[in-house]
Amino acid sequence: MGAREDLHARFDAITAGQLRDRGLEKWGTHPDDTLGAFVAEMDFGIAPPIRARLLDAVENARTGYISRPLLRELNAATAAFLQRRHGWQVEASHVHAMPDVMKALETMLRFHLPAGAPVIVPTPCYMPFIHFLAELGHAPVQVPVRHDGTRYALDYAGIDAAFDAGAGALLLCNPHNPIGRVYSRExxxxxxxxxxxxxxxxFSDEIHAPLIYAGNTHVPYAAVSPAAAAHAITAVSASKAWNLPGLKCAQIVFSNDDDLRIFKRIEHHLTQSSTSTLGIFATLAAYDQGEPWLADVVDYLQGNRDFLAAFLRERLPQIRFDAPQGTYLAWLDCAALNLPQPLGAWLREHARVALTDGAFCGDGFGHCVRLNFATPRPILAQLLERIAAAFETR
Ligand SMILES: Cc1ncc(COP(=O)(O)O)c(C=O)c1O
Incomplete structure (x- = not known):
């Protein structure tokens, strides 16, 4: 058995009991007989180089405050990774540590936008976006994506109209959680x-950018033109692709000097006091040494995606499902099944599977659910059987 097959066999062998024993959100929120497929994290553990780097940090008491050289190392590693993986040339000095992507978004809203400017959110979106914008005083303007019969696409006319009506910014998610689109350069x-x-x-949220399937290419928004670079602020992170969200380390990338100047005034508070030291070590290991493990994981995820697509085609053809081009999230539009809403709550009760309610992703999506397929394939098979059985016996 080759190294990849060996790793995949180890993923297959992870049990629901082991996942529950981790005591974390995805498997610890619902009753024990419920299978967790909601919050966006993977069940596969972490890459060996990351594990080694974290053990080294713990064994050598590297758990104090972050030093400037360590921050510079992180910024340089991020810039090198973005160049190598996406062909995006950014100055290391334009990259800065953040505890997480939501903090990067908050930074953009507080310091780089006029107070109260409404923000366009293409929906369905990552669940917290809408409330988060509202709480920070930026009215969210929901502009649903459109399905043209083959795939979802941004509603350019709707976006144009929302800007006409006074929106000051757009919150882009690329690749787009939860619809799985990897937007093209065009x-x-x-x-x-x-x-x-x-x-x-x-604000371009590119947290899922390393998770792209064969035949697709992630294009960083700020890299498409000088104009885009001038009006974008980007957030990236190793947290989704290497499963590190609890370690609190993301990066904000500035692509114009004015934004960088503004940030320099507040940088100390935002990075030194909130990014985690262990998160930086883990991120360095991910960017510098984690790509071989990631390639094996993306291959496994692609197998899961194809398994899911085949299952839905055969057993639940009424569900509209576009195989994601990136991310490990699947968007299931169940309108044709005419089921009770919110559908996620109904499935938790009747299938004992915890998915994300589409209603949390924007207005008018109560007939949809988001399914996280970053789980061992035998568990994916089991949860799909449960969903199909719940639909069939209704
Ligand atoms: C698109 C997207 N943005 C942001 C986040 C949150 O990231 P963080 O924990 O770095 O704030 C997630 C988490 O699932 C996400 O999917």
Whole structure:
């Protein structure tokens, strides 16, 4: 058995009991007979180089405050990774540590946008976006994506109209959680022209960018044109692809000097006091040494995605499902099944599977659910059987 097959066999062998014993959100929130497939984390553990780096940090008491050289190392490693993986050339000095992507978004909202400027959110979206914007005083303007019969796409006319009506920024998620779209250069360019026309801003959340399936390429939004670079602020992180969300380390990437100048005034508070030292060590190991493990994981995830697609085609053809181009999240539009809403709650009760309710992803999505397929394939098979049985016996 080759190394990849060996790793995949070890993923297959992880049991629901072991996952529950971790005592974390995905497997610890619902009753014991419920299978966890909601919050966006993977069940596969962490890459060996990351484990080694964390053990080294603990054994050598590297758990104090972050030093400036360590921050510089993180910024340089991030810039090198973005160049190598996505062909995006950024200065290391334009990259800065953040505890997480939501903090990077908060930074953009507080310091780089006019107070109270409404923000466009293409929906369905990552669940907390809508409330988070509202809580920070930026009215969220939901613009649903459109399905053209083959795939979801941004509603450019709707976005244009929302800017016309006074929105100051757009919150882009690329790859798009939860619909799994990896936007093409042409799509992003078209968006950037609309944003530029309105002299507006984009926050580009690229947290899922390392998780791309064969035949697709992640294009960083800020890299599509000088105009996009001038109006974008980007957030990246190793947390989704290497499963490190509890370690609190993401990166904000500035692609214009004005934004960088503003950030320099507040940098100390935002990075020194909130990013985690262990998170930086883990991220360094991920970016510098973690790509071989990631390639094996993406291959396994692609197998899960294809398994899911085949299951839905055969057993639940009424569900509209586009195989994701990236991310390990699947968006299931169950409108044709005419089921009670919110559908996620119904499935928790009747299938004992915990999915994310589409209603949390934007207005009008109560007939949809988001399924996290980053789980051992035997568990994926089991939870799909449970869902199909619940639908069939209703
Ligand atoms: C698109 C997207 N953005 C942001 C986050 C949250 O990231 P963080 O924990 O770094 O704030 C997630 C988590 O699932 C996500 O999927």
């Amino acid at each position: 799509e992003l360019l078209r968006l950037s022209e609309i944003v530029e026309k309105h002299d507006a801003r984009v």
